[in-house]
Amino acid sequence: MEHNKVKLRVKFTKENLLRFISHLDLVNLFCRAVRRANIPIEYSSGYNPRPKIGFSFALPLGMVSLSEYADFILLEKLDEKIFIESLSKELPEDMRLLNANYVLLNSPSLTSTLNLAKYEVIIGQGDRQGDCPLFWGLSPFKDKLDKFMNNPDKTVLHRSKKGIKKTDISDIIKDINLIQDEDDAEGIADAVITMQLKISDKKNIRPQEILAAILNISEKDILRWSFTRTELSIE
Amino acid sequence: MLNNKQKELKYSMMKIFPYVTKPGRYLGNEINSVHKENADVKIVLAFPDVYEVGMSYLGFKILYEIINSRTDSLAERVYAPWPDMLEELNKNNVPLFSLESWRPLRDFDIVGFTLQSELCFTNVVLMLEYSGIPVLAKDRNEKEPLIIAGGSCCFNPEPLAEIFDFFVIGEGEEIINEIIDVYKKNKDKNRVELLKSFVRIEGIYVPSFYDVIKKRIVSDFENAPASIKPPVPYINIVHDRFTLEIMRGCRWNCRFCMSGNTCKPVRARSINTLIEIGKLGIKNTGYDEISLLSLNTADYKNAENLISEFTKTFHKDNVSISLPSLRIDLFSKEIACSIRKLRKPGLTFAPETGTDRLRKAINKNISNDELFNIADVVFDSGWNLIKLYFMVGLPTETFSDVEKIVHLIKKIKDIGKAKNRNVQIHLGVAAFIPKPHTYFQFHSMDSLSNLKEKINFLIKKLGENVKWHNPEQSFIEAVFARGDRKLSACLISAYKLGCKFDAWNEYFNFELWQKAFKECSIDPLFYLRERKSDEVLPWSIIKLS
Numbered sequence: 194m195e196h197n198k199v200k201l202r203v204k205f206t207k208e209n210l211l212r213f214i215s216h217l218d219l220v221n222l223f224c225r226a227v228r229r230a231n232i233p234i235e236y237s238s239g240y241n242p243r244p245k246i247g248f249s250f251a252l253p254l255g256m257v258s259l260s261e262y263a264d265f266i267l268l269e270k271l272d273e274k275i276f277i278e279s280l281s282k283e284l285p286e287d288m289r290l291l292n293a294n295y296v297l298l299n300s301p302s303l304t305s306t307l308n309l310a311k312y313e314v315i316i317g318q319g320d321r322q323g324d325c326p327l328f329w330g331l332s333p334f335k336d337k338l339d340k341f342m343n344n345p346d347k348t349v350l351h352r353s354k355k356g357i358k359k360t361d362i363s364d365i366i367k368d369i370n371l372i373q374d375e376d377d378a379e380g381i382a383d384a385v386i387t388m389q390l391k392i393s394d395k396k397n398i399r400p401q402e403i404l405a406a407i408l409n410i411s412e413k414d415i416l417r418w419s420f421t422r423t424e425l426s427i428e
Numbered sequence: 429m430l431n432n433k434q435k436e437l438k439y440s441m442m443k444i445f446p447y448v449t450k451p452g453r454y455l456g457n458e459i460n461s462v463h464k465e466n467a468d469v470k471i472v473l474a475f476p477d478v479y480e481v482g483m484s485y486l487g488f489k490i491l492y493e494i495i496n497s498r499t500d501s502l503a504e505r506v507y508a509p510w511p512d513m514l515e516e517l518n519k520n521n522v523p524l525f526s527l528e529s530w531r532p533l534r535d536f537d538i539v540g541f542t543l544q545s546e547l548c549f550t551n552v553v554l555m556l557e558y559s560g561i562p563v564l565a566k567d568r569n570e571k572e573p574l575i576i577a578g579g580s581c582c583f584n585p586e587p588l589a590e591i592f593d594f595f596v597i598g599e600g601e602e603i604i605n606e607i608i609d610v611y612k613k614n615k616d617k618n619r620v621e622l623l624k625s626f627v628r629i630e631g632i633y634v635p636s637f638y639d640v641i642k643k644r645i646v647s648d649f650e651n652a653p654a655s656i657k658p659p660v661p662y663i664n665i666v667h668d669r670f671t672l673e674i675m676r677g678c679r680w681n682c683r684f685c686m687s688g689n690t691c692k693p694v695r696a697r698s699i700n701t702l703i704e705i706g707k708l709g710i711k712n713t714g715y716d717e718i719s720l721l722s723l724n725t726a727d728y729k730n731a732e733n734l735i736s737e738f739t740k741t742f743h744k745d746n747v748s749i750s751l752p753s754l755r756i757d758l759f760s761k762e763i764a765c766s767i768r769k770l771r772k773p774g775l776t777f778a779p780e781t782g783t784d785r786l787r788k789a790i791n792k793n794i795s796n797d798e799l800f801n802i803a804d805v806v807f808d809s810g811w812n813l814i815k816l817y818f819m820v821g822l823p824t825e826t827f828s829d830v831e832k833i834v835h836l837i838k839k840i841k842d843i844g845k846a847k848n849r850n851v852q853i854h855l856g857v858a859a860f861i862p863k864p865h866t867y868f869q870f871h872s873m874d875s876l877s878n879l880k881e882k883i884n885f886l887i888k889k890l891g892e893n894v895k896w897h898n899p900e901q902s903f904i905e906a907v908f909a910r911g912d913r914k915l916s917a918c919l920i921s922a923y924k925l926g927c928k929f930d931a932w933n934e935y936f937n938f939e940l941w942q943k944a945f946k947e948c949s950i951d952p953l954f955y956l957r958e959r960k961s962d963e964v965l966p967w968s969i970i971k972l973s
Contacts, residue, residue, distance in 0.1 A: 210442070213451035214662045225459075225660060225714030228745075242746045243716075255446050283714070285457060416446035 198235060200298050201265045201276060204291040207258045211287040216251035223263065226283040232276070233268040249303035249425055250392050253399045258422040262303050270295070308393060309367070311424040312400050314386040334384070334408060335371050341407045342369060349406035351398050362403060365391050367428075369407070391428065429465065434530040437522065441530070444516045452663035453479035454513065456505075456527030460712060461659040462492070463528050467502040469608050469615075471495055472526050472536045472573075474506050476543075476551035477931065482507040484667040486721065487542055487579070489655035491604055501608050504528040504536075505659075508551045509558075511929070517558060524558040533559035537611065538574045541592075543581035546908035547901060547931035549588065552577075553923040556591075563920055565593050565636070570619055574611070582633075583643075583690050584864045584967035587908045589635035590916035593623055597631050597970055598643035598690075599676075601652050607632075633969070635913075642971045649676055649695035656708040660715070669717035669750065670709040674702055674734065678723040683791045683867035684780075684819070687723055689972060690865055696728060699737050706738065710747055718742060719750045726763060735766040752776075764809040774813025774852070775806055781822065782832030789824050791867070796836060803840045813852045814840065820882040821860040821874030830882045834889045855894045857883055859902035863909055864967040872958040873906050900938040903952070904930060910955045912966040918948040 207219065214222070227234050227244050236242040245266035252258050265276075273293040281290050300306075316334070341347065347363040368389040388400055405415045430438065445451035473491060475482030482488070488505070495503035504526035509517060517524070523532040533539055539561070541552055556563045561572055568575070577588065578596035585595040596603055606629050614625040626632050631644030646652045654672055661668070677694035678687070697705075706718050718738065728734055738749045749770050767775075777799075781787045784795045806814060818833055837853050844851030859879045862871040879899040887894050908915060922944035929935035945952050959965060 210455045210457060211662075213445050213455055215452075218452060218662050218664075221664075222662060224716070228714035228716070229459075229711065236746050254451075283459070285459065287457070413447075417443065 197269050198298060199267050199270050200296050200300065201267055201271075201273070201293050202296045202303075203263050203265060203277075203293045205261050205263065206289045206291065207252060207261055207287070208289070209257070209287040211285065212255055212257045215254050216248070219252075220246070220248065222284075222288075226280060227265070229283045230279045232265070232280060233271070235266040235268055247302055247304075249307045250394070250397070252422060253401065253420075255401075255416065256420045256422055258425075260422060260424045260426075262307065262425060264296070264303060266298075304394065306427055307425045308391055309424075309426050309428040310390050310392050310400075310422055311426075312388040312390070313421045313423050314388070314400075314404060315419045315421075316384045316386065334386075337408050338369055338371055338386070349398075349403060351402060351406075360396070360398065362396075362398065365396055365398065366403065367391060369404075430530065437525060437530040440520060440522065444513075444520065444522075448513045448516060449510065450479075450663060452661075453507065453510065454527070455662065456530075458659040458661055459714075460657045461505075461528055462496040462502070464496070464502040467500055469501040469538070469611050470536045471501060471503045471538045471540055471608075472506055472531075472533055473503055474533070474539050474541045474555055475508070476541060476548040476555060477508050477929070478510055479507040479661070480663070480665040483659070483661050483665040484671075485542060485544065486655060486671050486673065487600065489658040489671075490653060491540075491600055492659070493655055493657060494601060494604055494653055495608070498605075498608065500612065504531065506533060506555070508555055508929070511935070514554075514558065523560050524555055534561055534573065536573045537615065538576060538607075541575070541577045542579040543577050543588070544579050545931060546581055546587075546905040547936075549581075549908060549919055550923045550927045550930055552588070552591065553920055554928050557923070564590055564916075566590070568593070568619070570622075574622070576607075580687065580690065581909070583686065583970055584909060584911070585633055585635070585970070586913050586966040587911040587915035587919065589913045591919075592635070594626055594632050594634040596644070597633055597641050599646045600644075601646050603629065603631050603644050638969070640969055640971060642973075643690065645693070647695075650697050650701055654705045656705060657712040658709075660713050667719065668715075669719045670706070670713050670715040671719045671721055672702065672705050672709060673697070673721045674725070675722035675728055679727060680724070681791055681867075683789075684822070684860060684863070686863040686866050691723065692972070694727075699730070699734055702734070703737060703741055706742065710742070710745070716746060717748045717750055719752065721752065725751045732762055732766045735763075735770070739766075739770070761805055761809075764805050768809055772811070774811055774815055774854075776815040776817070777802070778817040779836070780817065780819050781825075781829060782818070782834070782836050783829050786822060786825055786829045790822055796839075799836070800839060800843060803843050807844050807847055807849055807851060812844075812849060813854065815854045815856065817856040817858075818886075819858055819860040820886075821879050823860075823862075823868055823871050825874075827882070827885075830885060833886060837890060853893060855886070855890060856896075857886055857894060858897040859883075859899045859906075861902055861906040861909060864965065865970070865972060869910075869965065869967075870959040870961060870963075873903075873956040876900065876903055898933065898936065901930065901936055903938075903956070904941055907952045907955045910966070912955075914948070914950060915955075918944055918950050921947050 223246050224244050234244045237245055247264040249262045252261065277290045277293050347366060348359045348361050350357055351360040370387050372385045372387060390400060401412060401415050401420060405412045441454065473488045475485060475488060492503045495501050506524060506526050525532050553563055562568050574593045576594050576596065577592045578600050582595045582597050610625050610629060614622050623634050623636060627634050627637050630642060633641040675696040677691045679694050680688060682688060722728060725731060742749060751770065779799055780790060780792055787794065803814060820830055840853055841851060862868045862873055876899055883896050883899060887896065922941055925940045925944055927937060927940050
């Protein structure tokens with residue numbers, strides 16, 4: 194039976210309310226969904242067998258993603274559309290399976306291949322002027338971003354388990370921009386900050402932390418903004 | 429589909445979620461949660477503790493499915509928000525809302541609490557306050573929902589008699605349908621007439637109409653509705669597995685045990701029915717573990733057969749079986765054999781005492797020698813971990829009985845050593861509470877200082893493998909378990925002083941409780957004293973048979 198095993202790489206979203214469950218919760222969610230859908234999946238061996246599903250780097254809690262990936266080790270080849278249909282039936286509506294493609298069984302893991310992430314941060318969404326203490330107009334933001342990107346020294350303070358330390362993120366941050374929408378009917382513009390960051394298991398700094406450090410805003414305040422990971426890809 | 433008001437609340441809450449721990453507690457929308465727009469009778473099942481604890485409660489899973497299976501009723505859920513969320517709700521002026529529809533509790537017809545522990549009572553007050561619902565029954569009018577309670581603490585309902593409109597005594601599967609039927613027929617009547625209409629239902633205690641109440645049981649347990657499609661949480665909860673009851677009641681008459689008495693008679697489900705329930709449950713939830721519940725698993729006729737059928741049916745799909753309760757004296761090589769397939773790290777037993785004499789006094793008739801034989805079998809069967817539960821403060825107990833617990837543990841460790849094994853013995857110690865409807869109900873509770881001395885002794889002698897219940901928490905439990913109506917006002921005082929989440933060490937505050945007792949001019953020791961045999965007990969209005 195061994196030679197029938199296949200690896201199916203699935204792209205999915207994590208949206209809306211589901212942004213508030215953790216990566217581990219997501220893993221459990223998939224394990225149970227796969228069981229309910231009766232997907233012929235391989236199990237790990239040992240004391241506590243679990244369905245073999247591999248993931249890319251954990252999405253931070255509180256973030257929406259339109260581009261997540263998971264690898265399923267199946268015991269037999271299923272039609273991709275049928276897989277998506279049957280598993281989707283068992284998933285909550287705030288999660289969509291976008292596509293599924295078979296990859297080589299021995300292809301490198303998701304964590305070792307996907308290393309570039311694009312983020313969109315919507316400033317002031319739902320927080321119109323009176324509401325949002327951070328909305329002093331966009332030019333201060335634009336200035337801080339430009340200043341940071343033009344500065345060869347890109348160190349930020351990073352809070353890790355070991356404490357607070359200065360970290361150089363010049364190798365992580367590829368691009369950061371502020372895009373302003375045209376003024377809407379009320380004369381107020383929505384603004385979007387886009388970020389392109391490299392991700393790896395060695396330097397794992399959350400985009401919220403990075404943006405907070407660059408704009409000199411507390412992380413507590415930055416939680417008001419809506420962060421979305423729009424793409425996970427290979428650099 | 430949510431209406432505008434509900435959508436507004438949802439979006440406000442989404443702005444709050446980044447600021448609280450485990451926002452997963454408040455999302456709802458779990459697989460198997462039921463969303464109905466409307467129904468003649470709208471019930472919200474309220475668990476007075478946090479989501480992770482409340483979601484494990486089997487009783488609510490059963491009721492949720494029964495109520496939602498009717499076209500004329502709907503059931504939603506609400507759990508006590510954690511204090512950091514309470515702060516946010518306060519700050520943003522948001523009332524407590526149900527998970528399924530973001531609906532304030534006020535908008536339901538009936539709010540049904542379950543009372544599993546006296547330490548959750550302050551959270552009942554908390555949840556009513558956060559819902560803008562008057563806490564005292566007499567202050568509620570036709571615009572407010574009926575506030576009712578069920579669960580094991582209802583076997584002495586008096587301490588909460590001024591708060592709840594009525595109590596359900598005993599098992600709920602059949603009575604819930606009667607409650608819905610009666611409510612439908614009488615909901616347009618005024619409050620007093622509405623409550624009066626429930627008096628006729630056997631097993632319901634309406635405090636404003638004093639009467640003797642007989643507990644309800646489900647006689648056809650084999651065919652009673654089991655939970656087969658419970659909501660599956662997104663976050664980790666306590667006992668995160670599919671749960672089904674194999675048996676109710678217990679044939680042993682341990683003198684301290686309230687459950688044994690209140691859950692009689694013994695009723696069991698057949699293996700075939702249990703397997704069917706298990707299959708449906710796994711299909712609907714996707715869980716990888718089934719827990720078989722009863723008060724004493726080994727008492728199930730053909731327990732070995734039950735275990736082997738379950739392992740045969742479910743192991744091939746990588747679903748494991750868990751058996752929480754096992755009584756020592758029925759443990760044998762045969763049971764050990766069948767359990768071995770269950771992949772348990774260790775086994776749990778409850779000797780309760782260190783000496784044969786004291787064990788006999790509480791009618792748990794097993795000797796230390798038998799216990800040693802069992803330890804022998806357990807170690808021979810391959811397990812290295814035994815968990816043992818004990819109580820301190822039992823009637824006729826002397827300090828020497830407590831000292832003998834240490835000897836017992838040492839002897840069991842020696843048995844393991846003789847087999848060249850590094851065995852671990854973990855202990856659980858709790859203070860004995862003389863509970864209502866037990867042989868010891870007239871007995872007094874041991875003093876707080878004695879209890880502390882005994883527990884500290886065991887911790888000193890046995891070290892970090894001792895898990896112990898704070899005797900001050902047991903003190904409060906006991907006061908309310910043995911209390912009367914005067915305690916309702918005291919409970920509200922305690923809440924107003926800041927008591928909440930009393931089952932949690934980080935929130936339990938004994939000084940505040942003592943302040944509350946003082947404020948209400950109540951001596952809590954009055955409830956813990958010995959009762960005379962001709963004394964009328966507050967819980968004597970409840971008849972078990």
